[in-house]
Amino acid sequence: MAGLYFEDCREGLVVEHAIRRTVTETDNILFSAMTYNCAPLHIDAEYCKDSLYGQRLVNSMFLLALVAGVTVYETTLGTTLGNLGFQEIKFPKPTFHGDTIRVRTEIVNARLSKSRNDSGIVTFRHVGLNQRDEEVCVAVRTGLMKLRPQQ
Structure with a gap:
């Protein structure tokens, strides 16, 4: 599985995503x-x-979708039960045609679900940066993540 299970989502973990995309x-x-x-x-x-x-x-909104999408493979692919919402979305600098976007994700919070015994709730902070290392999108979102299957 490419994504992180809940147990892998340690607060402070930073993922520099491999995929970049020129808009x-x-x-x-x-x-x-x-x-x-x-x-x-x-x-x-x-x-x-x-x-x-x-x-x-x-x-x-395209930029937000791109930033969230770039994170999927290394964070939630096959290990999420759903996106619970965004608490914060900012666009500190504009994005133009030809800009290349890369993304960094930090796990800012992780806790077991109070209502489900198969998952935990993880808060991600995604930062989209352009080719000049300027922040162009900051999004804090919460996801419902699967617990690692028992062997």
């Missing part, structure tokens, strides 16, 4: 179209010429 114009346009986000800051190059950044911004 493309196509990513941004398709995601914006699929989610009906017609904000000109994402889809209108002419409009953005006179904006704060002078170019289109990558849709922040």
Whole structure:
């Protein structure tokens, strides 16, 4: 199993995820179209010429999904029972077409479930960084993680 079982999720554990992803114009346009986000800051190059950044911004919901997705293989693949929610989401710096995103995850809390005997609750802090090592997304989320099977 690629993901971490609850017992592997020690508070303070840091995972530097192996997968990186360069964000493309196509990513941004398709995601914006699929989610009906017609904000000109994402889809209108002419409009953005006179904006704060002078170019289109990558849709922040795409960035959040990318950051969360990059973490799956090394944290929750096959070992999670579900995503319980996000407590915090921040976008400290903008993301543009051509930026390459990498992700670091830290386990900030882990406890056994009070209502289930097969799982524990783990709080992850995911940090998305661009190629300049600037934080572009910080997301704190909680997941329900399987206990390691008894042998």
